[in-house]
Amino acid sequence: MDEITFAVLGTGGIGRRALEVSQHKDALTPVAACDRHGVAVDFDGLDVDELLAATEGNIDSEVATDGGTGAATAESGVKQHGEDRGVVASSQARPSEDAIQEIIDRGDRIDAVLLALPNYEHDFIPRTADRFVEGGYSGVMIDVLKRSRVIGMLDERSDAFEDAGVTFICGAGATPGLLTGAAALAAQSFVEVTDVDIWWGVGLKSGYEDNRGTVREDIAHLPEYDIETARGLSESEIEAIIDDHDGVIEFEDMEHADDVLLERAGVCDADDVTVGGVLDVRNDEKPTTTTVRVTGRTFDGETATNTFQLGDETSMEANVNGPALGYLKAGVRRNRAGEYGVFGPADLLPGF
Amino acid sequence: MDEITFAVLGTGGIGRRALEVSQHKDALTPVAACDRHGVAVDFDGLDVDELLAATEGNIDSEVATDGGTGAATAESGVKQHGEDRGVVASSQARPSEDAIQEIIDRGDRIDAVLLALPNYEHDFIPRTADRFVEGGYSGVMIDVLKRSRVIGMLDERSDAFEDAGVTFICGAGATPGLLTGAAALAAQSFVEVTDVDIWWGVGLKSGYEDNRGTVREDIAHLPEYDIETARGLSESEIEAIIDDHDGVIEFEDMEHADDVLLERAGVCDADDVTVGGVLDVRNDEKPTTTTVRVTGRTFDGETATNTFQLGDETSMEANVNGPALGYLKAGVRRNRAGEYGVFGPADLLPGF
Structure with missing residues (x-):
C-alpha cells in the first residue's frame, strides 16, 4: 500500500502507544499529534522517540520504580500537570488555543485521524467528527471507543460522512476491535x-x-x-x-x-x-x-x-494499538476506493 | 450489500455444499453451476434443493447406511457414473460439450465465479482464469486451493486480471482461507x-x-x-x-x-x-x-x-464453504470498488 499519513488526537496512553506502534508498521507516517493544549505537526514525519520521551518518559520510570501502583505519583507526572503539560513538552510541539482546528486546517495532507480520546463525554467524538466535516476533511477518522450509544450518534452522521468523503471506523481497538x-x-x-x-x-x-x-x-x-x-x-x-x-x-x-x-x-x-x-x-x-x-x-x-x-x-496496549493501526490502514484503502460512511471493525472483514 | 449473482464451476462435494450454504446467506443468488458434462443456468436463481437432490441425494443416503466407509458404494454412485452423470441429473441442467464456455458467455450477468475444482492438475485453475479473461469476464473469481505453487501462477496473471477488471481471490476455503x-x-x-x-x-x-x-x-x-x-x-x-x-x-x-x-x-x-x-x-x-x-x-x-x-x-464442509462465500462477498465489494488483481484471504483483512 502507498504511504499513509496520519494524525493522533490525544496524547495520553493510547495516543502515545499508537505513535510508538506505528514505527513498527510499514507505510505509516505520523505527521501530527495534539492534545487540549498544543499541537505538533511535521509532514516529513514526527520524531516519535523525542515526542514520547518528552511527554511520557519520566512517568514511565516512576511507575516502574514504585512497583507499578501509581498511587505515590498520582499528582506528580510532568505531562499532565507541569508547565509544559502534555504534548507541548515535546520540542516539536507548540501551544495552541484550538489544537484540533490546526489539524483540520491541514486535513488535505492527512489520510487518517486517530481519535485517541477515551474519557470525554459521549458526544465528544461525534462533535469532533462534525468539525472535521465542516472543515472540509475527506479522509479516514477512527476511534477506539467502547460505548454502544456512540455508534448510534455516528450513524446519524452517515449521510454527512458520505457527502464529505469521510470513512469513519468506530470501535477499532482491542475490544471492540x-x-x-x-x-x-x-x-x-x-x-x-x-x-x-x-x-x-x-x-x-x-x-x-x-x-x-x-x-x-x-x-x-x-x-x-x-x-x-x-x-x-x-x-x-x-x-x-x-x-x-x-x-x-x-x-x-x-x-x-x-x-x-x-x-x-x-x-x-x-x-x-x-x-x-x-x-x-x-x-x-x-x-x-x-x-x-x-x-x-x-x-x-x-x-x-x-x-x-x-x-x-500481550498487553492491553499491544492489543489496542496494533489492531487500531491495522483498521486504520484498512479504512484508508476503503476511503481511496471511494467507500464512505460509518464502518465497524467487523464491516472491514469478509462479509456474511 | 446489493444482490450478488454467482456461478459454481464443479459440482462435487465443495461445489454442492457451496450452493447449499449460500441459501443461508443474505444477498447471494446462485445462477449457474456446471461440471465437465453439463451446465445449469437460471438468472432467477437455481433451485438448489432440486439440484442437490438430483445430483447427490442417493449417494448421501448410501453412505449413511453403510456406516460412512464409502468402500461398498465406490463405483455405484449415480452422479459420477450413471447415464445422467453429474449436474445433468438435475432437471435444470443440460449436457454441454464446453460447460465452462457457457458460463463465460454469460459472464456479464455473473458477479462471482467459485472454482470448486480441487483435484485437477496444477495449472487448471490458472488456465480456466485465462479463458474467463479472454472471454471478456470482469468480475470476481475465487478458488479454495491449497497448493502454494498455484498462487505463483496466478500472480503471473496479475496484470492481465487488472487490465480485465478481474478480482481473483485464491485459497479461500478452510485452510488456507x-x-x-x-x-x-x-x-x-x-x-x-x-x-x-x-x-x-x-x-x-x-x-x-x-x-x-x-x-x-x-x-x-x-x-x-x-x-x-x-x-x-x-x-x-x-x-x-x-x-x-x-x-x-x-x-x-x-x-x-x-x-x-x-x-x-x-x-x-x-x-x-x-x-x-x-x-x-x-x-x-x-x-x-x-x-x-x-x-x-x-x-x-x-x-x-x-x-x-x-x-x-464443525465439519470440514462448514469451515470451507462459509468462509469461501464470505470471501466471495468481500471480493465482490472490492471488485465493485475497482480493486483488481490477485488477493489472498489475509489481503481482505485489515492490513499490517
Missing part, C-alpha cells in the same frame, strides 16, 4: 450465530498513572457509575475505588459496542453478545485470559463453539 | 510474527464417497505422492491407501498455500508457517482439534501466542 473482528471471523463456520461471549483480562503493565483515561473509562462501566459521573471523579476518588477493589475490578454484562458492531455486520443480534472482564490495575499479569467464544449452528445442523484467545503476555 | 484469516487477525497484537502453526483435524462426516476430490487432494500432500500421481490413482488404489492408514492419515509440514498467502499479506515470512493435520476418512469426529497458533513479539518486548480453535463439531 480485535475481538469483534475475531468474532466475525469465527462466525464464518456457522449459518446462525447464537452467542458471542467476550471475556477480557487486562493487567496494567504500566500502572494506573500511565493509563488514566482507560481506567476512568472502565470505571464508568461499573453499575454505580456512568461516563459522566466517572468523568467527574477526582484522581484520589478513582484511587479510592481501585483500593476498594484491591486493585482488581470485575465487570459483567458491560455496555460495550461489540454488540451493536456485530449486529450491524450481520453476524448476530446485539442481544446475543455478552461482554465482561477483569481489570487488575496493580499487576502486569492478566487476571484472566482474554477469550472470545462464538457459538452457532452449522449448515449441516451441528452446534459448536469456535474460540479465540489472546496470549496472556 | 478461514485459518489464514484467523492467523492474520491474531497477528495484530504483534509487531513481529515469528511462527504460525496451523494444525487441522478433519473427520469426513459424509465419508470418502462424497469427498473424493478432497481426499485425493489430501493424498497428494503425502510425501510419496504429488498432485499428478494422486490424480492418476484409481478409486481402489485410493481406498487401499486409506486402508493402509486405517482410515486416519496424518500430514506434517505440508505444501500448503497458507505460507505464501501470509507472506504476501505482510504477516510473516512463508518459512515461519507450518501446516499439518490429521484426516479421518471413516469417522464423523475430528481426530484432533483444528488450531492456529500465532507467536510473535509485541511492541513492548513480550513474546506471546494467540490461539484460534474451531469447535470439533
Whole structure:
C-alpha cells in the first residue's frame, strides 16, 4: 500500500502507544499529534522517540520504580500537570488555543485521524467528527471507543460522512476491535450465530498513572457509575475505588459496542453478545485470559463453539494499538476506493 | 450489500455444499453451476434443493447406511457414473460439450465465479482464469486451493486480471482461507510474527464417497505422492491407501498455500508457517482439534501466542464453504470498488 499519513488526537496512553506502534508498521507516517493544549505537526514525519520521551518518559520510570501502583505519583507526572503539560513538552510541539482546528486546517495532507480520546463525554467524538466535516476533511477518522450509544450518534452522521468523503471506523481497538473482528471471523463456520461471549483480562503493565483515561473509562462501566459521573471523579476518588477493589475490578454484562458492531455486520443480534472482564490495575499479569467464544449452528445442523484467545503476555496496549493501526490502514484503502460512511471493525472483514 | 449473482464451476462435494450454504446467506443468488458434462443456468436463481437432490441425494443416503466407509458404494454412485452423470441429473441442467464456455458467455450477468475444482492438475485453475479473461469476464473469481505453487501462477496473471477488471481471490476455503484469516487477525497484537502453526483435524462426516476430490487432494500432500500421481490413482488404489492408514492419515509440514498467502499479506515470512493435520476418512469426529497458533513479539518486548480453535463439531464442509462465500462477498465489494488483481484471504483483512 502507498504511504499513509496520519494524525493522533490525544496524547495520553493510547495516543502515545499508537505513535510508538506505528514505527513498527510499514507505510505509516505520523505527521501530527495534539492534545487540549498544543499541537505538533511535521509532514516529513514526527520524531516519535523525542515526542514520547518528552511527554511520557519520566512517568514511565516512576511507575516502574514504585512497583507499578501509581498511587505515590498520582499528582506528580510532568505531562499532565507541569508547565509544559502534555504534548507541548515535546520540542516539536507548540501551544495552541484550538489544537484540533490546526489539524483540520491541514486535513488535505492527512489520510487518517486517530481519535485517541477515551474519557470525554459521549458526544465528544461525534462533535469532533462534525468539525472535521465542516472543515472540509475527506479522509479516514477512527476511534477506539467502547460505548454502544456512540455508534448510534455516528450513524446519524452517515449521510454527512458520505457527502464529505469521510470513512469513519468506530470501535477499532482491542475490544471492540480485535475481538469483534475475531468474532466475525469465527462466525464464518456457522449459518446462525447464537452467542458471542467476550471475556477480557487486562493487567496494567504500566500502572494506573500511565493509563488514566482507560481506567476512568472502565470505571464508568461499573453499575454505580456512568461516563459522566466517572468523568467527574477526582484522581484520589478513582484511587479510592481501585483500593476498594484491591486493585482488581470485575465487570459483567458491560455496555460495550461489540454488540451493536456485530449486529450491524450481520453476524448476530446485539442481544446475543455478552461482554465482561477483569481489570487488575496493580499487576502486569492478566487476571484472566482474554477469550472470545462464538457459538452457532452449522449448515449441516451441528452446534459448536469456535474460540479465540489472546496470549496472556500481550498487553492491553499491544492489543489496542496494533489492531487500531491495522483498521486504520484498512479504512484508508476503503476511503481511496471511494467507500464512505460509518464502518465497524467487523464491516472491514469478509462479509456474511 | 446489493444482490450478488454467482456461478459454481464443479459440482462435487465443495461445489454442492457451496450452493447449499449460500441459501443461508443474505444477498447471494446462485445462477449457474456446471461440471465437465453439463451446465445449469437460471438468472432467477437455481433451485438448489432440486439440484442437490438430483445430483447427490442417493449417494448421501448410501453412505449413511453403510456406516460412512464409502468402500461398498465406490463405483455405484449415480452422479459420477450413471447415464445422467453429474449436474445433468438435475432437471435444470443440460449436457454441454464446453460447460465452462457457457458460463463465460454469460459472464456479464455473473458477479462471482467459485472454482470448486480441487483435484485437477496444477495449472487448471490458472488456465480456466485465462479463458474467463479472454472471454471478456470482469468480475470476481475465487478458488479454495491449497497448493502454494498455484498462487505463483496466478500472480503471473496479475496484470492481465487488472487490465480485465478481474478480482481473483485464491485459497479461500478452510485452510488456507478461514485459518489464514484467523492467523492474520491474531497477528495484530504483534509487531513481529515469528511462527504460525496451523494444525487441522478433519473427520469426513459424509465419508470418502462424497469427498473424493478432497481426499485425493489430501493424498497428494503425502510425501510419496504429488498432485499428478494422486490424480492418476484409481478409486481402489485410493481406498487401499486409506486402508493402509486405517482410515486416519496424518500430514506434517505440508505444501500448503497458507505460507505464501501470509507472506504476501505482510504477516510473516512463508518459512515461519507450518501446516499439518490429521484426516479421518471413516469417522464423523475430528481426530484432533483444528488450531492456529500465532507467536510473535509485541511492541513492548513480550513474546506471546494467540490461539484460534474451531469447535470439533464443525465439519470440514462448514469451515470451507462459509468462509469461501464470505470471501466471495468481500471480493465482490472490492471488485465493485475497482480493486483488481490477485488477493489472498489475509489481503481482505485489515492490513499490517
